[in-house]
Amino acid sequence: MDSFDVRKRFLDFFKKNIHKIAQSSSLLPSDRSVLLTTAGMQQFKEYFLGKISPYGNRVVSCQKCFRTSDIEEVGDDFHLTFLEMLGNFSFGDYFKKDAIKYALEFLVDDLGLEKDKLWVTVFKGIKKPQFISKDLESKEIWQELGIPKERIFEFGAEDNFWGPTGIEGPCGPTSEIHYDLTGKPCKKGKNCVPNCDCGRFVELWNLVFNEYHKDKNGNLSLLKQKGVDTGMGLERLAMVCEKTNSIYKTDLFLPIIQEIEKLSYNKYEKGRKRERKSFKTIADHIRGAVFLAADGIFPSNLDRGYILRRILRRAIRYGEFLKLENGFLTILAKKVIEIYGSVYPELKSKEANILTLFQSEEEKFSKALEKGTREFEKLLEKKKQSNGVKILTGKEAFYLYETYGFPLELTKELAKESDFDVDEKKFKALLKKHQEISRAGVKSKFGGLGKNAEKEAIKLHTATHLLQSALRKVLGEGVRQMGSDITPKRLRFDFSYSNKITEKELKKIEKIVNQKIKEDLIVEREDMKYKEALDKGALAFFNDKYPEKVSVYSIYNVKTKKVFSREICAGPHIKHTRELGCFEIIKEESSGAGIRRIRAILK
Ligand code: SER
Numbered sequence: 001m002d003s004f005d006v007r008k009r010f011l012d013f014f015k016k017n018i019h020k021i022a023q024s025s026s027l028l029p030s031d032r033s034v035l036l037t038t039a040g041m042q043q044f045k046e047y048f049l050g051k052i053s054p055y056g057n058r059v060v061s062c063q064k065c066f067r068t069s070d071i072e073e074v075g076d077d078f079h080l081t082f083l084e085m086l087g088n089f090s091f092g093d094y095f096k097k098d099a100i101k102y103a104l105e106f107l108v109d110d111l112g113l114e115k116d117k118l119w120v121t122v123f124k125g126i127k128k129p130q131f132i133s134k135d136l137e138s139k140e141i142w143q144e145l146g147i148p149k150e151r152i153f154e155f156g157a158e159d160n161f162w163g164p165t166g167i168e169g170p171c172g173p174t175s176e177i178h179y180d181l182t183g184k185p186c187k188k189g190k191n192c193v194p195n196c197d198c199g200r201f202v203e204l205w206n207l208v209f210n211e212y213h214k215d216k217n218g219n220l221s222l223l224k225q226k227g228v229d230t231g232m233g234l235e236r237l238a239m240v241c242e243k244t245n246s247i248y249k250t251d252l253f254l255p256i257i258q259e260i261e262k263l264s265y266n267k268y269e270k271g272r273k274r275e276r277k278s279f280k281t282i283a284d285h286i287r288g289a290v291f292l293a294a295d296g297i298f299p300s301n302l303d304r305g306y307i308l309r310r311i312l313r314r315a316i317r318y319g320e321f322l323k324l325e326n327g328f329l330t331i332l333a334k335k336v337i338e339i340y341g342s343v344y345p346e347l348k349s350k351e352a353n354i355l356t357l358f359q360s361e362e363e364k365f366s367k368a369l370e371k372g373t374r375e376f377e378k379l380l381e382k383k384k385q386s387n388g389v390k391i392l393t394g395k396e397a398f399y400l401y402e403t404y405g406f407p408l409e410l411t412k413e414l415a416k417e418s419d420f421d422v423d424e425k426k427f428k429a430l431l432k433k434h435q436e437i438s439r440a441g442v443k444s445k446f447g448g449l450g451k452n453a454e455k456e457a458i459k460l461h462t463a464t465h466l467l468q469s470a471l472r473k474v475l476g477e478g479v480r481q482m483g484s485d486i487t488p489k490r491l492r493f494d495f496s497y498s499n500k501i502t503e504k505e506l507k508k509i510e511k512i513v514n515q516k517i518k519e520d521l522i523v524e525r526e527d528m529k530y531k532e533a534l535d536k537g538a539l540a541f542f543n544d545k546y547p548e549k550v551s552v553y554s555i556y557n558v559k560t561k562k563v564f565s566r567e568i569c570a571g572p573h574i575k576h577t578r579e580l581g582c583f584e585i586i587k588e589e590s591s592g593a594g595i596r597r598i599r600a601i602l603k
Contacts, residue, residue, distance in 0.1 A: 002251045003238040007062055010086045013106050014060035022061040027295040034166045036066045040087035041229040047091040048170035048210050048227045057093035062086050074284045075277040077246035078202050082288035084234040092225030099207050099228040100141045117180040119194050123173035124154035130220050138175045153193050162208040170210040177205040179240050205232040248280050256283040259335045264322040278318040285315040290336040293354045294346045299361050310407045312361045329358040352594020353496050359592045372404030394426020453488035459580050460491040462573045469565040470512040474505050482595050490601045497596045501588050513583040520578040521555045539567045
């Protein structure tokens with residue numbers, strides 16, 4: 001049985017039991033107060049609260065999830081950042097009894113796992129901050145269904161109470177199924193039970209019994225209807241079904257691990273602990289990064305973009321440790337797409353964009369990493385010699401961030417390896433200040449160039465907008481901005497497109513831009529909500545980077561009111577296109593897989 005079968009059998013099992021199959025939602029949640037999708041129930045949150053579900057009251061899904069909370073654990077055999085979560089859900093339909101019955105039936109009767117290896121935990125109850133009683137009901141159900149009390153254990157809220165996601169929402173006590181991988185207790189003997197960290201048990205399935213609503217102030221009240229939300233990591237289940245002891249040895253990861261073996265001339269199994277950890281971390285991070293990028297997240301220094309950048313840079317660092325050759329990120333990303341492309345078609349359709357992003361991130365960061373690490377080592381050496389205090393100041397950490405692009409976590413990791421601490425609080429204060437300054441600075445993008453040069457740059461900026469629209473007219477709507485760089489002398493525009501652009505097409509593009517310049521279109525700015533801008537068809541560059549309110553530049557014909565270009569953009573622009581003079585493309589070339597680059601001037 002491979003992971004493909006396991007995924008399918010889960011969905012089929014619940015379909016047979018009258019559940020509607022729901023597609024995975026994006027990793028970029030529609031509820032923007034949460035950074036990423038971390039659980040299967042997230043897209044159904046409202047249905048637990050009483051809103052009518054379009055799927056009916058019983059749903060099953062396999063949901064893409066990304067959790068930064070486990071990032072430090074990645075590198076062992078069970079923890080991941082990205083995971084596929086299998087889950088069945090009841091919105092006011094069945095409750096504990098059926099949820100437990102289905103779980104056992106699926107694992108034992110359908111998949112054929114040994115029942116003796118299943119151990120369970122239930123909620124012990126809490127007194128504070130609000131009294132919630134022990135979940136005796138679940139305990140009895142498990143026993144009735146043949147799990148002896150010797151394999152049932154009670155835990156408190158930390159292990160057996162789940163939710164809500166975000167600041168408010170449904171939550172409740174849980175019952176978890178743990179799988180006994182070795183059958184052998186560690187030195188704790190009888191006390192080696194589920195949640196022991198010796199590696200004997202792996203938590204397989206979390207059954208949440210949503211009975212409560214938690215409000216913004218942390219108060220619990222009973223929900224009008226009870227619900228079930230379960231979550232089981234496909235990777236862990238595949239590991240158990242494929243009878244191995246590490247998720248990295250399943251068919252979901254093995255091809256990536258083998259590719260790293262090829263690139264590093266190292267055997268994973270023969271590696272020392274740190275090498276094996278590097279293999280695993282790279283494999284996890286590259287997979288997560290591919291899925292994040294496929295859902296429209298770009299590496300950046302903010303929020304979701306930062307998470308993506310952070311895992312890519314961590315992967316590059318571990319890659320350095322294994323001495324992987326340049327370009328390894330794209331080679332591994334291709335592997336990931338190969339493994340998952342048939343299940344998640346978005347990976348295939350975004351392949352060119354993903355590879356280009358990774359290539360450019362690797363090119364940028366590899367060099368900085370080398371220089372920055374040297375700088376870092378010098379810094380530590382100096383400190384050891386001068387005062388012996390093993391703390392890196394916030395200013396020093398910020399210097400590494402600003403100059404070499406070291407995410408704080410990377411600096412912390414490097415520091416830890418030499419027993420140093422980092423003054424995070426100070427770092428964060430400096431970062432905040434820096435971000436405020438750069439936000440304010442967007443408006444004066446071309447400031448500081450001198451008046452004439454500034455004017456030329458602004459003209460080229462407007463020409464870039466015309467160019468993007470002309471490209472989309474000639475080459476199709478698949479064209480998307482991937483990068484732009486403007487100097488007072490020329491514009492440079494990178495965009496997604498897989499083929500070389502023919503001479504004829506280039507001429508056509510040039511002609512359209514010049515026509516629009518001659519028509520003397522008006523360039524007008526309007527401020528509006530981000531969503532409204534998208535509804536109006538404005539082109540957006542970074543999916544994840546915009547504030548709620550944005551400015552939109554439209555270039556249109558005053559008489560006919562026909563809009564030629566509309567983009568979300570911070571400006572600045574000129575007012576009339578006639579000011580641009582004559583537009584000329586001076587070079588067209590490739591700028592990475594699936595990306596073309598055009599340089600153009602105004603005469
Ligand atoms: N929401 C629970 C979890 O994420 C069960 O799906 O673990």
